[in-house]
Amino acid sequence: MSSPTIVSSRYASPSSRSIPLTWILLLALAVHGPLLLMQLPNSTYDANLHKFLASNYAQHWFNPWNEKQFTGFSQTTYPPLEHQWIALFSHLMGLNLAYMLVQFIAILLLPIGVYRYARIWISERAASYAAVASVLLGSLAFLVYNAGQLSTTLAAPLYLNALPYLYEWSREGKGRALLKGLALTFAAAAAHHTTLIFGSVLFALPVAATAIIDRNRDGVDASTAGVVSRAAIFAVLAIAGIGIVLLPFWIALYHNPIKQMPIPHASRNNYLTSIEWGLNYWILPWGAMMLALPYIFVRGFKEKRFVPLFLGFWLTMIFGLGGTTPLPKLLMGRLYEIVTFERFNFWATLIALPFVGLLVMQLIDRYGRKAVVALSVLAALTMSMAVAWPMYHPTHDAKFDVREIASFLNRDGHDKYRYVTLGFGADKMDELSILTNASSVDGDYNSARLLPEMTAYGAGQLTNSKYYGVNGMEALRAILKHADQYGLKYIFVRDIYYEPLLAFAGWRKTEVYDRGAVSLWVKEGIPPAHPTDFGVKPTATEGLLWGTLPFGSSLLAMFLVIAFPDRKRMSETIEFPVVTSEQPVLREAR
């Protein structure tokens, strides 16, 4: 029986040292910079929604009431941070590039956040591998280049950057950590509400539990009660601060709680029976990380302090499976029909990254360059497949130009009336909303709509009515019936499916655009549009709060992080010699 042998390394190869964060950020620049400069996210599912919301702040920073969709809605129903930054940058570089810049900032924040988050559990070197993996993450590429979920991709790194301060504050009671952690948490909350409600909890609970387990680690001597009470103080202050920072959001939610009928979403499908959606929402976002799942399951229980991280990961992963398992529906009740689940895969992959960092480190230690090459290829494939996926699985029809339509609406007083687009898709509808002064009865952000004709039916945007079956078409009929009340005179149609209804309901085709691909239908006798009674306009004070606090929270976070930098370590961790049960291989020198 052989005894364990200690193999000492006389020379530390580059692959056995941690990768400097600067290099990782340069990698992010090299990988994502060109893609963003090519403005690939422009054609993603939600990009135009974010630009549309930002365009309102660009023109009316302190007035979140936007009359361009839903006959008027309050933008306090959606946290504004990224939109306000886009609005600010848009004055320098236009909306499209401003969007790319804010997205790039979110991408840069991610490896920093992942590195700091992973450091709670793993060594600097393994954390640096996790940070590299975060740059090439399939789920990130999916959200950035396919879904256009800017809010999710900005909020998550902000939380990941905030949570190490929760860990530090809970264990060591450092006031600066508390302040910086809270400021980053407020900024993250100001970026996205869904990440606040679900993601923050899923990220934070493993950290809090690990802080309790680690109460006496690294020379710290804290009691369980002390750690718990400090974590509770953090939570209470975070809740109170978020309550203030997003006060107009809560007021809007109080006045108009989400009562609308559930709207179908493919992320609630069973991914095994709907392979197409399984590929879209699970396989591509996970990519090669699927190969790490057995390791994560085994490693998650090897050490006590990894267990909370594993449990957080496991629950998030199960949620990321959408309707494939019954658990999300059981746990979330009605919320299940409101939330979409693609973002849970992003969160699950982020929580899994500390394990992946460990695995990468072990593979490199064991197989050296072979492992580096293999892992690089896998990561590159994962990223490139997710980026290229919209080419093979387009979420939109072929591109078409809406400027001619905007020009029609903006001239000769046509914007006195409201309009609707049919068959445009939500992104083109948003683009038209950005370009025109006219108001639409339809709108993209489902939770903001208050028109009873729309909330009564389980359907999304009117422009996509046919995809929601009877509910969609009945919602469209209901709106068209009330065309007089809404001043709805113009309907732009890009799908002949809708023409029979318009013809029978009294609209007449009068003009065509884009070589006949889009037709304008008009109804006579419609009175000019007037403000509708639906929704409560934010007061001037709410507008002032909305224009200052969320944006201010991000400025405060930047100030605190820059003005009070974390103390740099004076020493670098040196890996302990590897313990192996294998005998050294002795070869004859040639």
Added chain:
Amino acid sequence: MKHILPVIFAVLTVALIAAGSVHQSSTAPASTPEGAVQSMFNNVKARNWGGAYSYVAGSSNVDQQDFQRDLQGRYSSLRTYSQLENVDTRVLHENDNEALVRTELKYSTAVGASYDTRDLKVTKDEGAWKVNWQTEKEASVPPQVIPVNYLRWDVIWRGQGDDWGAQNVDGPRIRILSANYAERDGAVIVMGEVVNEDTVPAFVSVGAYLVDKNGQDVAFESSFDKMSHVLLPKEVSPYRIDFPGQKLSNLKSVRMKPDSMLVPASADPVIGVLHQHIEKDAKGRTVLKGELLNESGQTVNIPHVLATFYDDNNQVIWVSDGYADHALLPQTPQPFAVDLRDDLAAKVHSYRVTANQYSLNRED
């Protein structure tokens, strides 16, 4: 525990996925008559035509293409703009080898929800239940020439720079011939007829304001698709305006708002209505049935039937409408049926049916 817990969580994950995914194969043999019908239409919903056809009995003598065409529609009819959304089945009678299953189908169509009821014969075939599918026979019309001699009105507008709908001519003269009102199913309903009294075609819409006892307008609705909007000279159309949630007892009057504008139009296609009669349908409801005949030489893709029911005093007591899900081919009769309220059936003295239409590639 270090080894057991990963296994437990792995098993739990697989079990959860299995719990959410285990279901019967979409083409598994049906063990009940209802199961056969449900499985067939579930495959239709999923557009799995091969799967749906596997539930059709061999004795039906129908090939998959005809079966698919029956369900998908053709000639750009309303059925081609439809997606099956819901299927309800009920066994009317059943023995060891044969059953009759009433199937109520709900389609999402381009004009809203559409309903269809079919009584399907289901037989046992080698131990599994299968549906006897009867294809719809299509009458073939002999080759012929249809002379085109209909009237047509064109309009020359002021110029391309005009605002849409701004016309430098008065709107055609139209008149509300009659207006009646009733309260049905929690809604106030205003109905009647409108005529184009002018010598030019008119694009007509009829709206109505309900006025409460204080003289305030409390609601406005329009006739939407419950009228013919393009009226040729002297043509009459029924209209019906529904006000959901209103009560007659709260109202003082109704203020009508007819609008008209000059439009180009043609008298083609002429759609004749034949063999109209009131009867009970398979579900025991009163319906007005008949046939539509497209007398022109071009296909009418989506016909819309408007029925006006009069009482002894020749007053309009109900207006009903329905879309036919089959296209009207030239010179080929096509059956139609529209609902009539059972409580009004006894009061109906006469009725008039007009057909409205939508055809692809037709501008007026």
